[in-house]
Amino acid sequence: MRIPAAFRRSKGLIGAILVLSVFLVALLAPVFIPEDWATQMDMRARLSPPTWAHPLGTDQLGRDLMYRVLLGAQTSIYIASAAVLMSIVIGLPLGLISGYVGRTTDNVLMRLVDTLLSFPALLLALTISAVLGPNLQNTIIAIGIAFTPFLARIIRGEALRVAQMPYVEGARTAGNSDFRIIVHHILPNIMPAVIVQSTISLAFAILAEAGLSFLGLGTQPPDASWGLMIQASRDYLDRAPWTALVPGVAVAVTVLGLNMFGDALRDALDPRAKGGS
Amino acid sequence: MKRRDFLKTTTALMGGTILYGAPAMAASHSAPVTGGTLIWGHSETTQNLDMHQTGTASTGRVLQNVHDSIVTVDKDLKVIPNLAESFEQSEDGLVYTFKLRPGVMFHNGKTMTSADVKFSFDRCRNPDTGAVNFEVFNNVASIETPDDLTVIITLGQVNAPFLSRLAENGAGVIMPEGSGEVQGTTPIGCGPFKFVRREFGNEVELERFDDYWGGPAYLDKVIAREITEPTVRLTGLRTGELHMINDIPADRIAEIEADPNLQVVAWFPLNWDFVNFNHDYEPFKNPKVREAFDYMIDKEVLLEGALWGQGKTTASPSYPTSASYNAALTQRPQDIEKAKALLSEAGYGPGDLKVVFKATTNYPYHIEAAQIMLEWFRMAGVDASIEQLTWADWLSQCWVDKDFQITMMNFFTLWEPDFLYYSLWNTEGAFNYRKISNPMVDELTAKARVTVDPAERAEVYKQVQQVVHDETLDVVLWFRNGTIGAQPTVMGLDTIVHPNGSNLRFHKVWLAA
């Protein structure tokens, strides 16, 4: 049985809808839901299972999980997006220069990147977080730095590939400066790869934020972030599994959406992945 | 270094040990049996195993069974003979003479002599050893050993708490001469159990020492599995993987108590908690601001919220049954309006005051408490946020660098009032990390040191408590309960809790077949 094309394409659509929804929640929840609803405690309804009053239940301090997960979206998405943005801002020029200039610059940069890649990203983020101290900005910096080597490596590979294309040589003979070649001829051609990698990185960054918060080094309480919520749920797992499930599902859905979207984007942007017919 | 419940070495306490669970009650009357391996789900990771160097309750809890101290306390906190058969204090309080118990065997097969005592004390007081309790011996002028079973310690000046402090393994432990090098990894003592091995972070194995001077223990072995996750520990107990666990998650105690298949040992108090202000932080220099914060906190709700009610609120940190406990003090009730009024009197309108609450993840319930208090602070118009710190960061930032605004800490119940009040609240106090400098407290704590009459002395300490409360130098919150959960087959649990409330003794514990 052949799966109809429309269905296969719907993967991207579903992904896009999921991602969009999560971003909308992240943007709009703080507008429509007063911030303190996420921290309001009800000592009479601690670890309450889902009820009419608390549709997704409450946590160990009687805080409403629905509001926490909705308002937590903002924190998680903000940290992940900012971290990925940071890794692009650092990784893009590094990768471009390394790939286009080549030679010694490339050797030195890539040796460094390879070395950094030997450190597990989470370990790197954790160590940086420990160096800088736990707070929002530092979490972003930690994840951002930890992700930079990956991005630089991928961009460098792409830049190397594109720099060897005849149209780049054509652009050189057309009298373009190196800067113009990088900006107008190489950059647009590696953007698809950057965009795809960014979606994937975003998914990983959300996981990394959750991981850091899970270890107590990310978001600080009482602010809600998904990772922090999962962390807090650890002690109540068997009694109140929903405290873990609610943020866990939020993370999973977001990452799933990003991955689906990223997959579809890659298929759409990469002619080599096209076909299957 | 030094994790949970540090400073336990300075303490001794006792309290009511309550046993829940009918089968245990019934079976505890039957005759003890020898044999079996008890698997204990220990709540913490043991660290440096050198009894002198380690300051952690977790390690002490285990080593309690390996070591013995020269004297000990009974359940009324009275110092009683232990490895010393008897002891005498000279009239002037400067000379202590210990007569050692003959025939006490170390695990290495040697017999204890006065040389071992001298070795142990010298090792502890030698700064190079890095002993946590070295200051106990600060006033010691000489240690003499006229014969194998006599030790004479001469002090340079009177040190009232000296003997009490020797009742703990930390300072009073006797190690075989020359064993200093190996104590950190393979401790040797003369306690009822021999140290067999430790798989770091995983488990510690103890084996019965048949030549124990107090008679051999019942259990063949004790394996302390180090399981820091409370729910994992509880699951282990329920599935029967573990015979017993300490520190039942607070929210589950009622549930376990109700479980007919498990028994619970609970005692009170384990330790006490208080909220600290940095007295060097401009707003907190004003007593009105500190008082305002006290009014923001509903102590009962906080106890319920952070510890699921497993404790008892108190305004005094003195041991509840001690003479110095100021029962007349009551905690300030929550009154947000009053707090706001006090703040504006001090010149802080809503939103003017910005504070960071540093809480350590080492005590997860501190994080919960901080979150609850934060809500109240915010209700009172204070812009507050939390910074979670690891134990190491808390120590370096709050304890050493005194770089904080508000924090929270717990201490073991210090039954020796001089140690409690002088160290914590005197300007010169060793544990005055809040930069408190109150002339009244300074005067009173100094006065207490030279007050000989116990009743009078107790009165002085009550006055200290009054000042601490009136000036809101800190906000004393509560005493916390200690708990153990066990299978019904574990017998002799009524003997397991050391009077200090922290250490567990397996000497008289046995497993029913």
Add this chain to the structure above:
Amino acid sequence: MPDGNTPLVSVEGLRVEFASDGGTIVGVENVSFSVAPGETVCIVGESGSGKSVTSLSLMRLVEFGGGTIAEGRLRFAGQGGEIDLAQADPETMRGIRGNEIGMIFQEPMTSLNPVFTIERQMTDGLRAHRGLSGAQARQRALELLQEVRIPEPERRLKQYPHELSGGMRQRVVIAMAMACRPRLLIADEPTTALDVTIQAEILALIDRLKRENGMAVLFITHDMAVVAQMADRVVVMYRGNLVEEGPVGRIFAAPQEEYTRALLAAVPRLGDMRGKPGPEPLRLVGADAPDSVQAAVPPGDPEPLLQVLHLTTRYPVKGGLFRRTVANVHAVEDVSFDIAKGETLALVGESGCGKSSCGRSILRLAEPTSGQVLLDRTDVLALNERDLRRKVWRDIQMVFQDPFASLNPYMRLAAQVAEPLSNFGIAKGSEIEDRIAALFDRVELPRSFMRRFPHELSGGQRQRVAIARALAVSPKLIVADEAVSALDVSVQAQVLNLMMELQSTLGISYLFISHDMAVVERVSHRVGVMYLGRLVEIGSRAQIFENPRHPYTHSLLSAVPIADPARRTVRDDLKFRPIPSPVFPVGHEPAPSVYDEVEPGHLVLRQQAS
């Protein structure tokens, strides 16, 4: 054995469909033809004609690519009687594939499994079909390798595909296909990816095997010259349909269909230019009668436009910890030539001979190691980057081989053509727009294409844009690096004609780099033959094609298939010398090139002792 009148295979009303996201696509439709035992039938057509789909259908391999045989019968007179392959179950097909029908494919480099030894790949078919033991199969594999004349067959069996050259690999693939003595061999573009000398060898091999084994061959190709050399009968296909079928002689001599005629007209035939003074456009069917190109060849112009003197280009081979140079690829070795104004110099040679590197070195897209390149007496190699841009690229432009890679996919065509105009300050503001429009007119592209992106164009159209971009600076010289090699023959002819027309009107010079001797003969004034980085022979077109002196030029010319069935050159026992490696250790300095002038302007490299 069926007699000659019973076809071995007869395809009747074949229709193959492919499911795609946009619905069903018809691969081929209503195709009928037959192959008699011992006969060679060539299916010829341009890309998209459905010729490969037809051959894959016979093997029922089309199904693995997502196709289905919707209609038609594929009757095959197998050993077990006639069956319809279109209806055969998978088990039967497995018994036929590789056993009664063998197949070889286009890419020898990817036709062999890179991680298995030759022996394993040669024997597994034998063991499957013939149930031979390991030793027997190995023995048979050895015989087969000998049959396809692979030297040192014992050693080859133990080797992996990457250790063999392209020609050798194709021989292995053929040997594999021949393993079970199939009655039909399907060869799908078997020589397209190969150099001309190796192509000649492989064609000869297939021809010999066919004759020795009485095997029928179904030969799929786009190359009319190969058809002329191989076919008994020809099937011409176009866009999934059969256009014309007939004996090879008749197809070439008297094509019935318009399409066949156009196709044949577009094919340059080696030798057609004999006696002609200069390049001449191809006479395309349907186009206007071509003007005979009066390429102004100033004979013996004292001022050559470009002089290349002792040009040497070596690429370092990096290795080791610090990526040091461990060896050098001697891509161009002491090459000298010049190009006059309005002249086309062709550089020919097989892959790896250094002809492309030579062209790129002149523009300094590859940095030469030594030598001189004088453009109007300015030494190009001495210029800094800024002057290089201002002086050299203002006068020399390049057109690349792959039309799909030579344009930036993310830039509108107008913007790409505009780049040199604004960068070199040739035009400003609205003037640029006008210039672009004029250039599009010049390369015969509609102006509406200016707003388009490259992917909206066909290969030939893209190559026109690339030429327009090169023309934008009004260059004196265009280096055309295999500029028409990737194009279908009819498109190729149009682009070639455009280039010749531009030369005659604008007086541009070309350095025309190509491996295709017939095309070179058509477009060039002078020809240089390259081999292993050296220019082995250079002279006028007539001198090279009619009086080749260097042995390599000889063998090259003799290997070229001619698109004329009357002039068959396929011979048995062709054996060309394999090209040695151009990689030398660091510090290796080869002897300089010394030439003998055998006739005026005709230089031949003196053979070195080694």
Add this chain to the structure above:
Amino acid sequence: MSYLVNRLLSMMLTLFLISVITFTVTNILPGDVAMMIMGTQSNPEALAGLRQSLGLNDPLIVQYGRWIGGMLTGDWGNSLVFKEPIAPLLLQKMKASALIVLFSMSIALVCAVPLGVWAAVHANRWQDTAASSASLVGVSLPDFFWGIMLILLFARGLGWLPSSGFIDPADDIWGAMRHALLPSLALGLGLMAHLTRMTRATMTGILNQEFIRVARAKGLDEGTVVWRYGLANAVGPVMTVAGLQVGYLFGSIIVIESLFNFTGMGWLTYQALLNRDIPLIQASVFVIAAVVMLANLIVDLLYVAVDPRIRLS
């Protein structure tokens, strides 16, 4: 041979850089060794004295030299907090981590490769959609979420498996496996999903290659074509991806070991970071990075074994 030598030399250089980075980063950690040693007894004079005696006042380069010298000669020093000598401690913890990393990798490979091949063979059919969707969900779930779910299901709910602890396989192989199973699954499920995707992608590419067509044209049965001709070519790329995932696993164990109370390298490193036990942080971070690099080296060498093309170059 020269490939091996080059690869080893390159490894040395990377190790050197790893050591430099590790040392530099840990040296900018707030709080210093002296303070950690003295703890609550800290006072400025004592701290200064201790710093002097520990050589903390020496230039960084001297300190680095001393540190790397110690590491090379096997003198890894003692943990500040745990007082244990670091080298045997790391060895013990690495054993635990290696157990779950290898275990999870085996589980992942054993399941992912057939699943990925199966999906590739049925590309764009329901089998592919099912396998691809499942693996997409798999890679989207955080591993600690897997861990929590596994604990809830197998330890709390069904009570089949223990939820915590490490048992040395040398002591009790069966117990060790039982204890390692859940953490390994938590690590392995995401990995499995990832490898399934990679295998599918690689195999899809391979199955479109000419040599696969040639193999079919030889009349080989589809099983041989896919599982021998196809898979033999996928082994290298899949192995490389799996090798790269070792790094990812060593990051994940920090979370998973802490969740399962499984005291391995991840747990130890986390404890060291929490306690600012700088010598232990340095050693464990260095060891993890070195092990990750070593894993990739091994994969590279294995690649040479499975792909003859690399042998010559």
